[in-house]
Amino acid sequence: MPPRRFSFTIDCDWVPGSQPGLERLLVLCQKHRLRGTIFFAGRFAESCPDLVRDCHRHGHEVGTHGWAHGSLEEDEDFRLATYEQQREWIRLATSAVEAACGVRPVSFRAPNLRIGETTVRILAEEGYQFDSSVPARRFDMGFGRVHYTDYFWAPLAPYRPSSHHLGQPGHGPIVEIPPSAYLFPINLAALRVLGLAVLTSMIRWIARQSPHLVFYCHPFEFLPATDQRFPKNMSKWNQRGMGPANLDLVDRLIDYVFSVGYSPAALRDTVLPDPWPTTRHPRTSAPSWSVERQRPT
């Protein structure tokens, strides 16, 4: 059995006022000696370069998460935007993060996990090596933000996607590490609504498909909504669930994850098994530690 790896990831959407939420998360990570991956919307990095530097100094990997995502009524959509538009967002965000901490990011997460083959092509052209956006096994059924199923059957374990279909293993230049899900995601919103006991069952199921567990949360979830500035169309339900009490929930989740043998890993430290069997059909050639459930026929 390969070692179990836990990637604690934070998506820093550009929500003015949410910065103290990131500071609290850094303290929580320090308590657990947890080094993760922190994705910045470019405008967050541009507005708060000191915080990006702090994340880097604490040993976290810094990646990018769109340009102005978080502050827009009409959000950036990497499934619908043109090649040129996506490249501009990615270049702006990359420059902002690099200017803030002196390190060029190599990991990306698409806003709202909306990603396509064009995005991955641009990421490779811009020097990226890792992506964590493919919503494998996730469908929010009216809640949440993932309502497309093109990549539902993508591997849950890290893989190198085909350049023709992001949901299938291939020879592409980027390593995909899907955010973990079992219909619902392993994130703070699910933890709040479903509770730790349900999430631990989901984590046990995911562990049978992949040695890699990817959790995510946002700085704005740890502060009262009234202290922050959201776009008008941000759901009121989501805003009601925000506050410092969520830190305790995440604290207990981390304790559980470590108690069942996971060790922390930034996404950029992901190494794929070698040799990677990409020449045969993905459903018959998955490596032994990522045996995929077959699609019902």
Ligand SMILES: [Zn+2]
């Ligand atoms: Zn986001």
